[in-house]
Amino acid sequence: MTAVPSNPTAPAFCDGIQHFAEALPDFDTYGNTPAIAVGATAIADPSDATAVYQTLLAADALRYLTLQVTASKESGHPGGFASIADTIAALVMLGYKNLITEVGHHAPGFYSTVFMDGSLEAMGIKTVQELCDRFRETYGLLGHLSGQIPGLLSPAGPLGQGQHFAMAGAKLHPGTLFPVTIGDGGLGEPYIMSSFGHFHTAYPTVTNFLPILVWNGYSQEHHSMVATQSNEAMVAYWRGNGFEDVILVDAKDFDDVDQPGAYVDSTAFSLKQRLAFTQAVLAATDKAAKSALAGTLTVLIVKQLKGAGVHKRGAKSHNLYPGDSLEKDYIVDALTARALTPAAWDLVRTNFERSMGGPNAQQAVTESVLPVPDLGTLPLVEFPVGGDKQVATTAMGALVGYVGHQDPQFIVTNADGNAASGINNINQALKIIHPIVDDAYFQGPGGQVYEPLSEDACAGLAAAQALFGARTLWCSYESFAINGLPIWQTVTQAMAELRRPTPATVTLFTAGALEQGRNGWTHQRPEIENYFAAMMRNGNVFPLFPVDANGIQVCYEWALGQQNKGITITASKSPLPIRMTLEQGRQAIATGALTLQTTPGDKTVVFAVIGDMTLIPVLAAAEQLATLGIGSRVVAVVNPRRLYRPSDVAWETCSEADGSFLSDADFAALFGGDAVIGVTGGSGAMLEPVLLRATAPRDLFAWKRGETTASAGQLMALNGLTAENFVARAKALLVQRQA
Secondary structure (H helix, E strand, C coil), X not given: CCEECCCCCCCHHHXXXXXXXXXXXXXXXHCCCCCCCCCCCCCCCCCCHHHHHHHHHHHHHHHHHXXXXXXXXXXXXXXXXXXXXXXXXXHHHCCCCCCEECCHHHHHHHHHHHHHCCHHHHHCCCCHHHHHHCXXXXXXXXXXXXXXXXXXXXXXXXXXXXXXXXXXXXXXXXCCXXXXXXXXXXXXXXXXXXXXXXXXXXXXXXXXXXXXXXXXXXXXCCECCCCCCCHHHHHHHHHHCCCCEEEEEEHHHHCCCCCCCCCCCHHHCCHHHHHHHHHHHHHHHHHHHHHHHCCCCEEEEEECCCCCCCCCCHHHHCCECCCCCCCCHHHHXXXXXXXXXXXXXXXHHHHHHHHHHCCHHHHCHHHCCCCCCCCCCCCCCCCCCCCCCEEHHHHHHHHHHHHHHHCCCCEEEECCCCHHHCCHHHHHHHCEECCCCEHHHCEECCCCEECCCCHHHHHHHHHHHHHCCCCEEXXXXXXXXXXXHHHHHHHHHHHHHCCCCCECEEEEEECCHHHXXXXXXXXXXXXHHHHHHHHHCCCCEXXXXXXXXXXXXXXXXXXXXXXXXXXXXXXCCCEECCCCCHHHHHHHHHHCEEEEEEECCCCEEEEEEECCCCHHHHXXXXXXXXXXXXXXXXXXXXXXXXHCCHHHCCHHHCCCCCCCCCCHHHHHHHHCCCEEEEEECCCHHHHHHHHHHCCCCEEEECCCCCCCCCCHHHHHHHCCCCHHHHHHHHHHHHHHHHC
16 A cells, blocks of 8 residues: 555545555445445444445544554554554444543543544544644643543543443443443453442443453553463453353454464454454444343453554554654554545544434533432431530431432442441441342342442442432541542542533541541551642542531532532541531531630630541640630631632632632631641641641641550540640740740
8 A cells, every 4th residue: 555645635634644545445345435324323234344344444544543643742652542443443333432441541542533523623623633733732632531522431540440430321321332441451450350240240230331351462561461361261251250241352363464473463464354353343342232232241352462553563562752753664654554545534534423423522421411300408407516426427327318319320339338437327228239138237129329348449430420420429438448549539630620510529438547546557547638638739629527417417418519529528437526506517618617616815826627536635725725824716627628728729720610718818817826736637738728828836736657546535645636735835836936
């Protein structure tokens, strides 16, 4: 095949293409009419020779664009997607464009896919030149999939996440297929199979998600760890994990040029065998899609060498480096080999536009707001200040049960047991999803409490469903939540960029370190608050710290009304005093903090306190200071994100921007004094906003490390969180002030 550098007769979207073919074999026979007819949303027959031929053209178009886009920046990842381009093309030709990937490195291929159907025009990318110009640029196409790209359903970054989005989409949209590509390099992540397994046990009728294993023999820098598996072993692996229909297509079966090894490149075959392979992929994809939609747990495995049809093969095709430019001979050779004629480009564009009824930016399920039921008036219970002690988490649990009864799509996820967190009332109201009916454990099919023993699976389904437009709640012990945070972080960042409103992803973290004395450090890991403290500057992350059972109710009330935010609620499961009214709790959320107690004196020491149990030694310290004639103000920091200065936070970059911050005057009214002491049983980073803005001498008491103790008081003492220490430091700061 020969190629020419430009062609003035090419469609306008082709502007920027480096190489065009002069002619394509058999195009006059199979390229005259688009295989997806006018008014149709897919090809009529996957065995039709015209459809097969045009699927092959589509695969080459995707490979071409993926390589040119990455080479234009001498950066990015073309090899992995190249090995699955035939299957992506088949999915589009079959009318399935709600595409998801677990592999962030496939981003340039997915960008090429939504470019070809016109979706990227929604962000001003109309030509190949603009596609290249905006790849890996600010306000353009990120190196990994994000939440802002028109036509793409979900983000993709860390491995082992994509299946959650596919399963959430399938649950929320029965009858719609959600294919998700999974790299064989990422198959080693422990979360993928376990999350499939639990989801299928919980929702056996929801099978309209389709894992597609990209089995290309290599990961990022070496052979994949499943490269030595036989076809039979791989099929058995998926069957052993509950997949009833395992469909495998091996390019090796079609090789007519004697390529060595178990993994081969279909683009090196003769045209006859390329078409035979394409037809096999098209037929297998059609069969797998119909099987998944018909109620059978199905996986499609496509075995083809990594880098098929691009500049290099194997792991060497994974990444481009400086110097891998559009002028390099091996880049030019690869682009020339994949080059299409202007008429072929036009044909591929037409098929992609017609697939599924139009550009994905208009047709994908995530391109519109998912309706959610009106919750009506939440049944809040106002506990009297100073009355009987109450368990905050239990008070919130009653509201969670109400939400579930109003919203059938709502789910609660928990890996370590709601009963252990003081929220067994959630199980009682909503029931744990389980195939075994057992009223003693409040479980049975049709429940709304999703309880796998994996924080990744909990966070994954909850966050994914929220991203797709439905309400959720992820509950966890604070100490165990760390394994679920990567996907929660991915989703909250995607929500910040999202082009549509969606319910906030909400969490409840219970059993904080101070309650877990006898369990020792294994249950004492409040340093995860560092995660959220750092993310507050992102602009849409709001950690909330209610001080009592009234406060937690209004925190959840507020969270239910928010969009495109990541909201964490952290509270104890111990009975604790009621210190705020409901209205005071709402005020604390709105302003960030609220004064709980003021004691007059010659000087005023301000205590900025995060948490509920930590108030106990602080209030004791205030009493001791009063005996010395020193006044104090105890301020509960409930919503620290509000306490930053606007310039500290990237709030204006968020699609659903929240620019509410406490004014300097109001901050001074709360935290102005002769000394300021921050106190938290978690990460000191949470009090950064106070320490940045306070002008008086100040200090910070925070969590240091875990230990086995008989009581919360002993554990606080080991971390220096005692009234005596607070008083001593307050006196020292006042001396410093006078000096």
